[in-house]
Amino acid sequence: MIYLDHAATTKPLPIVLKTYQDVAKQYFANPASPHHVGEVADDLISQAKTIFTDYFHIPQDGIIFTSGGTESNHLILDLVLHQFNGEPIHIITSTVEHASLYDKCQLLEQQGRLSVTYITPAENGQITKQQLTKAVQPDTKLVTIQLINSETGISQDSEMIGDFCKDHQLLFHTDAVQAFGKQKLSSIFNYVDALSLSAHKIHGLKGVGALLLKQPKEWRAPFQSKTQAGFRQGTIDAGLIASFAVCVNDYITNKNKRLNTLSRLRHYFISQLKHEQLPIEVINSDEEGSHIIGCLSTASYGDYFQQALNRKQIYVSTRSACHSNTIGAIRSLIPLYPTEQHQHYFRISIGYFTTKSEIDATIFALKNSLETRTL
Amino acid sequence: MIYLDHAATTKPLPIVLKTYQDVAKQYFANPASPHHVGEVADDLISQAKTIFTDYFHIPQDGIIFTSGGTESNHLILDLVLHQFNGEPIHIITSTVEHASLYDKCQLLEQQGRLSVTYITPAENGQITKQQLTKAVQPDTKLVTIQLINSETGISQDSEMIGDFCKDHQLLFHTDAVQAFGKQKLSSIFNYVDALSLSAHKIHGLKGVGALLLKQPKEWRAPFQSKTQAGFRQGTIDAGLIASFAVCVNDYITNKNKRLNTLSRLRHYFISQLKHEQLPIEVINSDEEGSHIIGCLSTASYGDYFQQALNRKQIYVSTRSACHSNTIGAIRSLIPLYPTEQHQHYFRISIGYFTTKSEIDATIFALKNSLETRTL
Numbered sequence: 001m002i003y004l005d006h007a008a009t010t011k012p013l014p015i016v017l018k019t020y021q022d023v024a025k026q027y028f029a030n031p032a033s034p035h036h037v038g039e040v041a042d043d044l045i046s047q048a049k050t051i052f053t054d055y056f057h058i059p060q061d062g063i064i065f066t067s068g069g070t071e072s073n074h075l076i077l078d079l080v081l082h083q084f085n086g087e088p089i090h091i092i093t094s095t096v097e098h099a100s101l102y103d104k105c106q107l108l109e110q111q112g113r114l115s116v117t118y119i120t121p122a123e124n125g126q127i128t129k130q131q132l133t134k135a136v137q138p139d140t141k142l143v144t145i146q147l148i149n150s151e152t153g154i155s156q157d158s159e160m161i162g163d164f165c166k167d168h169q170l171l172f173h174t175d176a177v178q179a180f181g182k183q184k185l186s187s188i189f190n191y192v193d194a195l196s197l198s199a200h201k202i203h204g205l206k207g208v209g210a211l212l213l214k215q216p217k218e219w220r221a222p223f224q225s226k227t228q229a230g231f232r233q234g235t236i237d238a239g240l241i242a243s244f245a246v247c248v249n250d251y252i253t254n255k256n257k258r259l260n261t262l263s264r265l266r267h268y269f270i271s272q273l274k275h276e277q278l279p280i281e282v283i284n285s286d287e288e289g290s291h292i293i294g295c296l297s298t299a300s301y302g303d304y305f306q307q308a309l310n311r312k313q314i315y316v317s318t319r320s321a322c323h324s325n326t327i328g329a330i331r332s333l334i335p336l337y338p339t340e341q342h343q344h345y346f347r348i349s350i351g352y353f354t355t356k357s358e359i360d361a362t363i364f365a366l367k368n369s370l371e372t373r374t375l
Numbered sequence: 376m377i378y379l380d381h382a383a384t385t386k387p388l389p390i391v392l393k394t395y396q397d398v399a400k401q402y403f404a405n406p407a408s409p410h411h412v413g414e415v416a417d418d419l420i421s422q423a424k425t426i427f428t429d430y431f432h433i434p435q436d437g438i439i440f441t442s443g444g445t446e447s448n449h450l451i452l453d454l455v456l457h458q459f460n461g462e463p464i465h466i467i468t469s470t471v472e473h474a475s476l477y478d479k480c481q482l483l484e485q486q487g488r489l490s491v492t493y494i495t496p497a498e499n500g501q502i503t504k505q506q507l508t509k510a511v512q513p514d515t516k517l518v519t520i521q522l523i524n525s526e527t528g529i530s531q532d533s534e535m536i537g538d539f540c541k542d543h544q545l546l547f548h549t550d551a552v553q554a555f556g557k558q559k560l561s562s563i564f565n566y567v568d569a570l571s572l573s574a575h576k577i578h579g580l581k582g583v584g585a586l587l588l589k590q591p592k593e594w595r596a597p598f599q600s601k602t603q604a605g606f607r608q609g610t611i612d613a614g615l616i617a618s619f620a621v622c623v624n625d626y627i628t629n630k631n632k633r634l635n636t637l638s639r640l641r642h643y644f645i646s647q648l649k650h651e652q653l654p655i656e657v658i659n660s661d662e663e664g665s666h667i668i669g670c671l672s673t674a675s676y677g678d679y680f681q682q683a684l685n686r687k688q689i690y691v692s693t694r695s696a697c698h699s700n701t702i703g704a705i706r707s708l709i710p711l712y713p714t715e716q717h718q719h720y721f722r723i724s725i726g727y728f729t730t731k732s733e734i735d736a737t738i739f740a741l742k743n744s745l746e747t748r749t750l
Contacts, residue, residue, distance in 0.1 A: 028387060033380055085486060
């Protein structure tokens with residue numbers, strides 16, 4: 001098979017699976033238990049944390065392990081609600097956020113717990129300083145804007161947004177689920193206050209992620225429990241967390257090579273589309289979102305291409321796996337294309353281990369599907 | 376080592392680890408992806424669901440997979456808030472609930488989102504019909520009371536509570552995290568509307584659990600996403616879920632033998648305490664919570680026994696691993712003992728694979744620790 005749906009999830013690395021297996025078998029105790037085997041599990045978690053603290057330059061207690069990117073995005077909103085409980089809360093986000101952030105904002109709005117301004121990016125997909133300036137209100141507490149969009153690959157200017165937030169004394173959270181492992185983020189905490197991560201997007205396991213806080217001491221913990229300093233309840237698992245640290249470490253060690261692979265293959269794919277004169281347009285995104293190749297073709301529907309490739313055991317998506325159940329329009333595409341064109345969208349997302357010959361086979365299959373297409 | 380902290384967590388079964396490994400390696404795709412490998416992962420999840428639907432007699436869409444018991448307990452409260460959004464909401468619970476339920480109730484109360492009556496059980500640890508009758512209010516929507524307490528092993532009369540809820544048209548949720556695998560629950564949905572489960576308490580993996588709903592169609596889903604019918608966002612993992620189904624199936628297949636083992640070893644432990652005339656009292660709990668042996672001894676502190684056993688590589692706890700960070704009083708013990716006695720508490724929790732000789736070794740170590748005790 002040729003797996004080109006890396007933005008949906010990735011195959012766990014052998015070392016990730018081995019680490020998980022070893023820990024789950026040998027160090028299964030509850031890290032909150034007071035005995036020796038509990039302490040060993042807790043030590044493994046502390047060790048895992050050093051991978052994150054060294055790379056991101058944040059304190060140990062700034063790492064809140066969660067069940068994944070979705071929970072991290074939900075949690076930052078819950079933490080802001082708790083932090084400013086009793087005050088009116090306004091937040092600024094965008095119309096192109098992942099469903100976990102967007103739907104939760106909508107839910108909290110419906111519940112009357114906060115008010116939200118959703119910025120629709122400009123025609124190039126970018127959120128501008130002018131838009132932020134217009135959106136800010138006296139009650140604004142948080143700006144939450146993703147780094148890389150999961151459907152277009154377009155990345156936002158976190159430095160500009162971070163500076164804006166500093167100037168206006170606003171908290172800045174970013175959903176880095178698609179960006180981490182695809183963009184150098186070691187200096188990101190110069191700009192942001194909080195960051196969501198997911199392990200399974202970078203060859204780790206599903207079921208684990210993190211919300212990172214730059215200044216955990218400044219936040220009020222919602223829970224009385226001592227687990228994760230009251231920021232998140234629930235048994236934490238040394239196996240999932242150690243395996244998360246392993247895949248993060250693996251990425252950090254091989255960073256340059258991997259980012260080059262993604263960029264090189266993206267350019268190769270685009271050049272081959274041109275060379276074969278295939279009527280498929282690729283959404284512009286810079287180097288930083290290069291693993292996500294958003295495609296549109298007026299020659300047929302996105303579903304047609306996805307299914308045609310599927311028959312050749314080439315696996316791509318028509319939209320984010322976590323999308324809302326709305327038919328027709330794709331939120332991320334609204335700034336870029338008229339709604340009626342959205343059904344022509346499909347997404348190829350490459351990975352560190354994608355090869356040139358897999359791209360060749362995909363181009364060949366696309367060419368073939370265009371020759372036999374129906375509309 | 377002698378592991379006697381099964382109420383905190385259990386060692387994953389070899390077949391659980393193997394299932395997880397196989398699925399994570401071969402069927403890693405996102406179950407929400409539209410292609411063949413996504414569909415295969417989704418099929419695995421549907422298959423896993425049949426283990427739950429067959430045992431509990433609930434519909435497939437009544438199974439909401441979560442990251443564990445804590446999230447399941449949080450989720451039922453969030454679902455009730457969403458269901459009755461705009462109305463005043465009162466819920467009834469008890470003072471002896473797990474921290475995940477109790478702390479979240481306290482948080483929601485602080486936020487002014489609902490009001491709560493916390494029933495303190497009677498002196499035998501039981502919640503009575505009289506107490507429920509006294510607690511019910513015109514705005515009461517939900518009664519949430521655990522089946523088995525994680526520190527005392529005392530089980531509540533779910534049939535009586537269920538009948539009470541039916542008579543008063545209240546929803547009844549129960550935290551069955553400690554009860555499932557220790558008590559026959561195949562008829563539980565005759566009495567309850569919703570149930571929380573955790574895999575890692577019954578030799579499954581950490582990071583997965585479920586909230587089961589008897590009548591999912593009656594509930595309003597909070598999210599627009601199609602994942603888990605809008606009840607819970609986030610990538611769901613075929614590996615964790617398949618391994619959860621495997622450990623549930625393993626329990627169901629060996630149910631009678633396993634429940635007998637727990638009961639037999641509990642009685643053996645108590646008889647040996649008496650035989651050796653050790654000044655250790657065991658909290659009364661019936662057959663159904665027999666894996667939790669709550670011990671108190673005025674001869675020394677709980678910490679002393681835990682540490683003395685720890686030195687002999689016998690692992691027990693002083694309290695629930697997920698307790699609140701309060702010093703001194705243990706909520707679960709308040710109905711049973713004056714606060715000043717709580718520091719004398721420690722917990723032995725046995726498992727399906729605990730042996731008679733491990734109990735003998737524990738009795739011997741306790742006897743030894745009493746001979747050299749300090750207070």
